[in-house]
Amino acid sequence: MQNVTVSAMRDDSFVVLKNVDWKVAPGEFWVLGGPQYSGKTDLLMLAAGLVSPVEGSCRWMGMENVSTGDARLADRLRMGLVFQGGQLFNRMSIAENVALPIRYRDDLEPDRVAPEVAGLLDAMELSFCAGSSPMQVAANWRSRVALARALILKPEILLLDNPLSGLGGRHRAWWQDFLDQLWKGHPWLDNRPLTLVVTADDFGPWQSSSRRFALLHDGRFQNLGSWMDVARSSHPALPELLPETP
Amino acid sequence: MLALANHQVLRDSPGSCSYSVYLGRKLLLFFLTMHGLGAFALITMGVIWRKFNVAAKVVHPHIRQEIARSGTALLPMFLFLALALGFLIVGQTVSTLARVGAGDYLGTMMVIVVVRELGPLLTAMLVLARVGSANVIELGTARALGEVEALEALGIDPVHYLIMPRVIGMALGVFSLSIYLIIGALTSGYLFAFFQGAPMTPGDYFHQIADALGWLDFALLALKTLAFGFLIAVVTCYNGLAQPLRLEDVSRVAVRAVTQGIILCVTLDAFFIILYAIT
Known part of the structure; x- marks a missing residue:
């Protein structure tokens, strides 16, 4: 992203971020x-290609404008x-939720994807609720199902909102461990490392020397660098994101 | 998006004592709504044309479900309505016309009242109330809960996945139910008149109706009922899906969609009256 202005997803007349310069390299883990x-969330939606930038240039894997058109x-x-x-x-069961993206993309009958879905649910300890409706499952598990639904398409980059x-x-603990496995290369993705971008209200749980951090504050995007740089930074908004820091 | 943003600004702007300002705002809102509905209808038709067979194993079962929901599932209610309509209106008309010696006009009357007007319009109103309102609530809730964004993120076109089955289902549902309603009302009406002692054999009755029916009646009936179904689906889906909603907006939007649906169906009906008159 170069000099990008981001608007709110639900009101495109309201600008939430200005002058965003951000580049994600393959294999990076951004927080x-x-x-x-x-x-x-609005920046993540833009990064996912669901909305277009108000201003500036945005390229995805070397391509302009993946947000519009089926091509x-x-x-x-x-x-x-x-x-x-x-x-x-x-209105669908957990297994149907996970199967839907791949069924739609490849035009498949439910039976054809059932083994693949069962394998993924098993890898994510979700088999017990495969036939349940999302409303019957606790919120803790629902976000895990959403992760499974995103992984069924075997993406190269995964964006996770909080x-x-x-x-x-x-x-x-499960999420941190599983995301770490995905980043390093999980068997589900044929051990291919995944590029990850997560948003967070709190940097604390994500501290690691191998991750990169950025701060969104007062309509600005600030690249903080590595965890060492975060620890050294004197940005006035950081204490709020590092509650345990004295 | 601009049209939708203007919509919201117009709806949320404070009221004014000036009648001309009020009228102007209402007119502008009307034109913006028509513009939005027109654009949405064109997008929907484009998607049906281009993507009917895309992801057929996922979407076609939805189309069958929607046909069942807007058609088969409503059949018992429509049979009851056909009986009631026959007893209340058709039967009385038949026996009265026969009593005053105007039995020769029976076929023409039945075709104008039941086949051209009452059958299609009543069907459209009932499908709008039973299925259309549920459509707005389902889609509005899905929109408010972020399910539409989730579909887009997964590469699923919401118009293709959510709207296309509803539009096809409603168009075919209104068409089929209108036919059943017309046949049921005409049959039960005759039975009512027969039990009241109307001097007319079943052969005379149906022969008169068949004589009064032209090929244009069949063509325009099909066109009208399909258009009603399409219109109801577009209005309800547009209101439920095409604009950002919060959960508390859903009931208000449902009422608005039903009102718009009634107005548009009646307007379309008036257009068909003109079409009948000039052909």
């Missing part, structure tokens, strides 16, 4: 932090997006 309503759909699907809260389809929000301790 975008910021207080509520700082534009994290670029295959390129857009190289990126997966996991919404905060899951955004599951409530994945640890509202999770209990056990689920947070």
Whole structure:
């Protein structure tokens, strides 16, 4: 992204971020932090190609404008997006939710994708709720189902909106471990490393020397660098994102 | 998007004492709504044309479900309605016309009242109330809960996946139910008149109706009912899906969609009256 202006997804007349310069290289693990309503979700939607920038230039894997038209759909699907809260389809079962993207993309009968879906649900400890409706499953598990639904298409880049929000301790540990496996190369993705971008209200759980951090604050995008740089930074908004930092 | 943004600004702007300002705002809103509906209808037709067979194993079962929902599932209610309509209107008309010696006009009357007007319009109103309102609520809730964005993120075209099956289902549903309603009302009407002692054999009755029916009646009936179904689906889907919604907006939007649906169906009906008159 070069000099990009981002508008709110639900009101395109309202600008949330200006002058965003950001480049994600293959294999990187980015953590975008910021207080509520700082534009994290809107930036992620733009990065996923769901909305167009108000101004500036945005390129996805070397291509302009994957947000419109069916011709670029295959390129857009190289990126997966996991919404905060899951955004599951409530009229389908968990297994149907996970199967839908691949069935639609490849025009397949449910039976054809059933083994693949069962394997993914098993890898993510979701087999117990495969036949349940999303409303019958606790929120902790719903966001995990949303991750499975994004992974079924085997993306190269995965964007996750606040994945640890509202999770209990056990689920947070599972997510951190699983995302780390995906980043390094998970068997589900044929051990191919995945590029990851997550948003967070709190940098604390994401601290790692191998991750890159950016701060969204006051309508600005600031590339902070590595965890060492975050620790050294004196940005006034950082204490809010590092509650345990004295 | 601009049209939708203007919509919201117009709806949310504070009221004014000036009648001309009020009228102007209403007119502008009307034109913006028509513009939005027209654009949405064209997009939907384009998607049906280009993508009917895309992801057929996923989308075609949805089309069958929608046909069942807007057609087969409503059949018992329509048979009851056909009986009621026959007893209340057709039967009385038949026996009255026979009593006053105007039995020769029976066929023409039945074709104008039941086949051309009452059958299609009543069917459209009932499908709008039963299925159209449910459409707005389902789609509006899906929109408010972010399911539409989720579909887009997964590479699924919401118009193709959510709207196309509803439009096809409603168009075919209104068409089929109108035919059943007309046949049921004409038959039960005759039975009512027969039990009241109307001096007319079933052969005379149906022969008169068949004589009064021209090929244009069949063609325009099909066109009209398909158009009603398409219109109801477009209006309800547009209101539920085409604009960002919050959960608390859904009931208000449902009422608005039903009102728009009634107005547009009646307007379309008036257009068909003119078409009948000039052909």
